[in-house]
Amino acid sequence: MATQNGRPTLTTESGAPVADNQNSESAGPGGPLLVQDQQLLEKLARFNRERIPERVVHARGAGAYGTFTVTGDVTAWTRADFLSAVGKQTEVFARFSTVAGNLGAADAVRDPRGFALKFYTEEGNYDLVGNNTPVFFIKDPSKFPDFIHTQKRDPYTGSQEADNVWDFWGLSPESTHQVTWLFGDRGIPSSYRHMNGYSSHTYQWTNEAGEAFWVKYHFKTDQGIAGLTAQEATALAGLDPDSHQRDLREAIEGGEFPSWTVQVQVMPAADAAAYRFNPFDLTKVWPHADYPPIEIGRLELNRNPRNVFAEVEQSVFSPAHFVPGIGPSPDKMLQGRLFAYGDAHRYRVGINADQLPVNRPHVAEAHTYGRDGHLYDGRHAGAKNYEPNSANGPVQTGRPLWAATEVSGPTGDHAAPLHREDDDFAQAGDLYRLMTEVEKERLVDNLAGSLAAVSAGRGDIVERAVGNFRRADADLGSRLEAAVKQRRG
Numbered sequence: 001m002a003t004q005n006g007r008p009t010l011t012t013e014s015g016a017p018v019a020d021n022q023n024s025e026s027a028g029p030g031g032p033l034l035v036q037d038q039q040l041l042e043k044l045a046r047f048n049r050e051r052i053p054e055r056v057v058h059a060r061g062a063g064a065y066g067t068f069t070v071t072g073d074v075t076a077w078t079r080a081d082f083l084s085a086v087g088k089q090t091e092v093f094a095r096f097s098t099v100a101g102n103l104g105a106a107d108a109v110r111d112p113r114g115f116a117l118k119f120y121t122e123e124g125n126y127d128l129v130g131n132n133t134p135v136f137f138i139k140d141p142s143k144f145p146d147f148i149h150t151q152k153r154d155p156y157t158g159s160q161e162a163d164n165v166w167d168f169w170g171l172s173p174e175s176t177h178q179v180t181w182l183f184g185d186r187g188i189p190s191s192y193r194h195m196n197g198y199s200s201h202t203y204q205w206t207n208e209a210g211e212a213f214w215v216k217y218h219f220k221t222d223q224g225i226a227g228l229t230a231q232e233a234t235a236l237a238g239l240d241p242d243s244h245q246r247d248l249r250e251a252i253e254g255g256e257f258p259s260w261t262v263q264v265q266v267m268p269a270a271d272a273a274a275y276r277f278n279p280f281d282l283t284k285v286w287p288h289a290d291y292p293p294i295e296i297g298r299l300e301l302n303r304n305p306r307n308v309f310a311e312v313e314q315s316v317f318s319p320a321h322f323v324p325g326i327g328p329s330p331d332k333m334l335q336g337r338l339f340a341y342g343d344a345h346r347y348r349v350g351i352n353a354d355q356l357p358v359n360r361p362h363v364a365e366a367h368t369y370g371r372d373g374h375l376y377d378g379r380h381a382g383a384k385n386y387e388p389n390s391a392n393g394p395v396q397t398g399r400p401l402w403a404a405t406e407v408s409g410p411t412g413d414h415a416a417p418l419h420r421e422d423d424d425f426a427q428a429g430d431l432y433r434l435m436t437e438v439e440k441e442r443l444v445d446n447l448a449g450s451l452a453a454v455s456a457g458r459g460d461i462v463e464r465a466v467g468n469f470r471r472a473d474a475d476l477g478s479r480l481e482a483a484v485k486q487r488r489g
Contacts, residue, residue: 012042020413024142024332028409029417030280032328033141033335036411040142044336047145048344054103054313055348057148058114061097062192062245063312064252066301068092068119068262074296077213077266078205080325082121083296091120091362094301095315096192096248099131100151100160106237107244108228110187110446112136112178115197115219116317117299120362127321128217129341132189133182134198135427136282137175139416141336147172162453163461170464174283176472177428183446184431185439186225188233191247193258194226201319201337202280202329204402205266212269212403214279214329216286218293219260230446252304259300263293269403276421280331284427311358316345327402332416350374367394428472444476448483456488 010018018039025037033040048056070088082090097114098105113132118125138147150168154161169175181187189195197219205213228236236243251258265286272279279286305311318341319334328334345353351373353359360366371385384391435443447469454461462484470477 012039013046021142022140023413023415024140024336025411026330026332026414027407027411029414030278030330031407031409032330032405033332034411037413040336041339043142043145044340045343047148048340049347053348056344057099058095058097058116059103060101060105060107061095061114061312062248063093063095063305063308063315064248064301065303065305066092066094066257066299068117069298069300070296071262071298072294072296074205074264075207077207077215078325079208080121080126080205080323081123082119082126082323083325092299092301093118093120093311093315093358094299095312095317096244100148104241106241108188108233108236108240110182110230110233112182113189113192113195115195117197118315118317118321118359119323121323122363123323124364124366125321125359125361126323126326127317127319128199129317129319129337130197130199130201130217130219132186132195132197133178134200134216134218134285135178135181136200136333137169137178138172138333139174139281139283140332141340143172144333144336144340162450163455163458166451166454166465167458167461170461170468173424173468173471176425176468177283177431179447180428180431180443180469180472183450184435184443185227187446188228188230189244190226190228192244193223193248193251194221196220196225197260200282201331201334202267203334204269204327204329204405206325206327206403210403214267214269214272216265218263218265219299220263222259222261229442230449248301249304252301257300257302259298261295262297262299263295265291265293267291275419277419278416278422280329280334281416281422282331282333283424305358310356314349314353314356315358316341316349316353316356318342318345322401324399324401330405352376355379369393425468425472428469429476432473432476440476440479444479444483447480448487451480451484452487462488 010021012018024040025034026032027034068090070083070086073086074083082088095116098109098111099114100111101109115130115132117128138144147168150164153159154164169179199217202214202216205215267279277284320338320342328338352375369385369387371380384393387393451462451465466477466481466484469480
């Protein structure tokens with residue numbers, strides 16, 4: 001195989017050379033991703049099968065049931081039935097988790113937290129898969145397996161390595177915003193009850209008239225934000241590795257039901273093309289001054305699972321589980337996850353995972369032609385397993401769940417389209433400048449402690465990382481450089 005600048009050529013599993021491993025193939029520069037991109041699908045499918053039986057990511061988690069109550073009229077923006085009237089309530093199952101740790105890891109660690117919700121609506125289950133941060137490290141799903149590999153155990157040492165973590169982050173400057181979040185005061189929540197949740201991704205809402213809107217969800221904790229310092233977290237992780245799971249369970253047992261005020265940001269679909277930066281870029285937030293959050297509901301958790309394995313470990317969430325009036329956006333990371341999440345669960349739990357008690361619809365009823373496979377319970381009896389048929393089997397509605405998205409341009413491995421204010425550093429700098437002096441000091445201390453763990457012979461990794469933070473804010477870069485030098489002697 002030919003080499004590139006003395007390095008071997010990257011190939012697919014079957015040995016074909018890979019032309020672009022940085023950008024997924026899309027329908028035009030801003031369009032949805034294509035099934036024909038076999039490099040993307042192969043990477044995601046193989047990545048989902050790297051561990052068994054626990055989740056590859058978000059393995060360590062806790063869950064609870066509760067209720068979502070509509071408090072604001074949103075019918076101007078969506079026809080989703082569970083959002084159709086103020087006061088309407090929907091049963092919900094929530095799962096909170098760390099990202100990188102395995103099933104036996106401690107809860108009190110510096111890591112983003114998953115914030116996954118399953119709404120058992122009358123039109124089927126709606127899954128909303130988010131985090132406790134409004135942004136993420138990368139913007140293209142082709143890089144997700146690479147990113148997670150840096151957070152997991154090194155194939156040679158068997159440990160998480162600072163060299164790998166910071167090498168990837170330094171070479172992926174779009175991660176600067178999320179890393180600033182992660183090493184700030186909200187990087188280690190004191191409990192699952194004391195953190196916000198965000199959809200992070202942008203989704204589409206469609207109203208009865210067929211008008212489309214782009215939305216982001218925010219779940220603001222009613223308990224107040226509370227975090228742990230690095231020192232507090234180290235002590236708690238050693239004393240009680242199950243701290244967050246225990247806290248959630250005991251709070252609900254004691255009648256202290258945690259709750260979140262639910263808000264959305266709404267952008268008319270026509271605004272997206274000319275917005276000052278790409279609104280579908282997962283590494284960026286929409287400033288509240290541009291699109292103020294609007295309160296729409298309240299989430300309360302009030303019932304613990306009876307069996308953790310059956311209801312928490314076997315719970316599955318997929319952002320592809322939509323209901324009428326809600327759909328995807330051209331967010332590339334979301335487009336990749338529409339495939340990857342469901343594929344992971346079909347592999348890990350089984351092809352019939354969606355029919356386990358915690359996952360199946362609780363109000364609606366599923367009518368499919370899917371049969372057999374692992375965990376199949378014979379629910380269809382002798383009903384026909386093909387369509388069309390003349391045996392009164394289920395038929396299509398002819399009405400799409402969401403509005404079509406216009407695309408243009410040739411297919412290809414396109415980078416995300418740049419808008420006039422797009423860059424990888426501005427919002428990280430904005431976040432830093434919002435912090436108090438004490439918060440800035442803790443951020444620099446946390447970053448320096450992690451960067452100082454990079455191998456002595458890899459000063460290039462440290463310099464590149466510090467350079468990214470300097471581009472976000474000169475003061476942050478200077479203080480971080482000095483702190484790292486002091487720690488590394």
